[in-house]
Amino acid sequence: MEGEFETPAVVIDLAVALRNIERAQAHLAAQGLAVRPHIKTHKLARLAEAQIAAGAVGITCQKIGEVEALLDEAPSIADVLLTYPILGRSKLARLVALARRVRLSVVADSRAVVDGLSDGFAGEPSPLRVLVECDTGGSRCGVQSPGDAAALARHIDAAPGLVFGGLMTYPAAGRQAAASAFLAEAKAAIEGAGLAVPVVSSGGTPDLWRMRADGVVTEYRPGTYIYNDRSLLARDVATQADCALRVVATVVSKPTPERAIIDAGTKVLTSDLLGLEGYGMVMGLPEVVIDQLSEEHGRLTSKHAIPLEVGDKVEIIPNHACVVTNMMDAVQVRMPNDTLEVWHVTARGRVT
Ligand SMILES: Cc1ncc(COP(=O)(O)O)c(C=O)c1O
Numbered sequence: 102m103e104g105e106f107e108t109p110a111v112v113i114d115l116a117v118a119l120r121n122i123e124r125a126q127a128h129l130a131a132q133g134l135a136v137r138p139h140i141k142t143h144k145l146a147r148l149a150e151a152q153i154a155a156g157a158v159g160i161t162c163q164k165i166g167e168v169e170a171l172l173d174e175a176p177s178i179a180d181v182l183l184t185y186p187i188l189g190r191s192k193l194a195r196l197v198a199l200a201r202r203v204r205l206s207v208v209a210d211s212r213a214v215v216d217g218l219s220d221g222f223a224g225e226p227s228p229l230r231v232l233v234e235c236d237t238g239g240s241r242c243g244v245q246s247p248g249d250a251a252a253l254a255r256h257i258d259a260a261p262g263l264v265f266g267g268l269m270t271y272p273a274a275g276r277q278a279a280a281s282a283f284l285a286e287a288k289a290a291i292e293g294a295g296l297a298v299p300v301v302s303s304g305g306t307p308d309l310w311r312m313r314a315d316g317v318v319t320e321y322r323p324g325t326y327i328y329n330d331r332s333l334l335a336r337d338v339a340t341q342a343d344c345a346l347r348v349v350a351t352v353v354s355k356p357t358p359e360r361a362i363i364d365a366g367t368k369v370l371t372s373d374l375l376g377l378e379g380y381g382m383v384m385g386l387p388e389v390v391i392d393q394l395s396e397e398h399g400r401l402t403s404k405h406a407i408p409l410e411v412g413d414k415v416e417i418i419p420n421h422a423c424v425v426t427n428m429m430d431a432v433q434v435r436m437p438n439d440t441l442e443v444w445h446v447t448a449r450g451r452v453t
Pocket residue numbers: 139142161184270271304305306307322323324325326
């Protein structure tokens with residue numbers, strides 16, 4: 102790769118990413134599940150379009166800014182689920198503008214959020230779909246019981262400008278069965294109150310390949326599956342060959358035989374450890390640990406002499422691909438014909 106681009110660089114192998122898209126789509130479709138990929142992993146209009154072309158019913162975004170940026174560049178996006186509680190007059194105005202451009206659904210886990218959404222949408226010609234977010238074990242956002250889910254569904258149903266859109270959860274890894282049990286109980290309670298539950302949405306790459314039709318979940322939101330990363334290698338749900346995103350860095354110093362310094366620090370690899378030892382996997386050098394990062398320096402150490410010299414390049418599978426995506430304005434994309442293209446990262450930095 103020498104001479105092809107400056108480092109540090111984020112390099113995407115498009116053939117691998119496209120294969121990951123196809124495999125997940127086929128697996129989930131075989132289970133009768135709609136696929137709604139989470140684009141926070143790549144933030145690229147062209148990959149969102151590839152996911153839709155492969156059969157996704159729409160995309161998932163975390164932030165309004167991601168939706169705005171992607172819609173501007175990806176005309177095939179027609180259906181978006183925004184899995185974040187939206188609050189405040191300014192964001193509600195942006196949400197209303199988006200709902201005029203695309204089939205939009207959002208989530209809520211409190212009356213405060215629902216009431217704000219209702220204020221924003223009461224005068225709109227079409228109601229906004231609002232799904233109740235359920236905490237099924239992930240211990241992040243979400244109502245705490247199926248009964249609370251039913252109560253909030255009724256509140257949404259009664260709110261001007263809104264329509265109850267179903268249930269959404271982001272379960273803890275390995276807890277899909279518990280999530281389905283919670284969701285089944287909530288669904289029964291809501292249907293018992295006379296409301297339909299059109300969508301039950303779950304997600305997460307750790308359980309993607311174990312996901313089976315369970316009669317409750319109707320759609321699945323995988324995100325990291327498109328690139329995979331070291332955290333998923335550690336969970337045994339991907340192989341190195343499935344990792345489409347690599348950080349390429351240059352050895353800029355080798356102060357001792359057992360220590361080499363690369364030009365990628367926290368501002369590329371990020372400080373996410375996700376429970377792992379070191380800040381990434383150096384390809385081809387399993388004994389080398391990236392044991393310390395400062396902003397622009399990464400320290401490689403080993404018990405033995407490291408077979409790298411100043412000027413050598415290394416490829417790294419980062420611990421967490423999704424955060425690396427947000428660090429660079431552009432990525433180098435290795436096309437299936439082995440040429441390189443530079444793609445600007447459509448929704449980079451769009452965190453509001
Ligand atoms: C709400 C929501 N849905 C889906 C996903 C996708 O999860 P994964 O990246 O494990 O596929 C995430 C990841 O953060 C998420 O927050």
